[in-house]
Amino acid sequence: MIKIECLDHLVLTVKDIETICAFYRNVLGLHVIPSGKLAKPRAFGQQNINLHQPGRELEPNANPPAAGSADLCFITQTPLIGVLSYLCSCGIDIIEGSVHRTGASGVIESVYFRDPDLNLI
Numbered sequence: 001m002i003k004i005e006c007l008d009h010l011v012l013t014v015k016d017i018e019t020i021c022a023f024y025r026n027v028l029g030l031h032v033i034p035s036g037k038l039a040k041p042r043a044f045g046q047q048n049i050n051l052h053q054p055g056r057e058l059e060p061n062a063n064p065p066a067a068g069s070a071d072l073c074f075i076t077q078t079p080l081i082g083v084l085s086y087l088c089s090c091g092i093d094i095i096e097g098s099v100h101r102t103g104a105s106g107v108i109e110s111v112y113f114r115d116p117d118l119n120l121i
Contacts, residue, residue, distance in 0.1 A: 009048040010072075013065040014117050017051050023115050024049070027090050028074070068118035073103065073110070080109050087113060095120075 014020040021041060024030045030041040030049070041049045049072075054065060062069075076083055080098050087094060097111030113121055 006045075007047050009050050010070075011050045011052055011062070012070050012117070012119060013052050013054060013062065013067050015053070015067045016116075017053055019116050020051055027087070027092060028121075070119040072119060072121050074121070075103070075108070080111060084111055087111070 012020070021032045024041040025032050028041075032041050033048070041051070052061065052065060054067065078086070084094065084098070092113050095112040095114065098109050099111075100107055101110045102108070103110075115121055
């Protein structure tokens with residue numbers, strides 16, 4: 001059996017790389033690392049979110065690749081009340097939350113919103 005250590009990266013297909021990079025940098029505080037054909041918003045530690053545009057994906061890729069089809073969950077060091085306050089100050093529409101959900105390590109308190117491609121965050 002394979003023992004997974006951690007997530008290295010995930011790939012999002014996005015309509016416009018610059019728009020998504022700005023959102024992840026300005027709203028979520030991620031660093032954007034230019035890398036050849038890809039932009040990589042670095043989320044935490046050594047994990048990346050790689051970005052592909054429709055028709056310009058690297059092979060192999062999702063089948064079919066589609067903007068707005070992801071559901072991402074981040075754990076924050078910021079207490080949720082601070083997250084909600086900050087998101088509201090950025091003009092982000094909250095879809096749901098705070099609500100209790102089950103995460104990888106047990107019950108977590110969650111808030112849901114969407115990025116510019118309508119991926120659920």
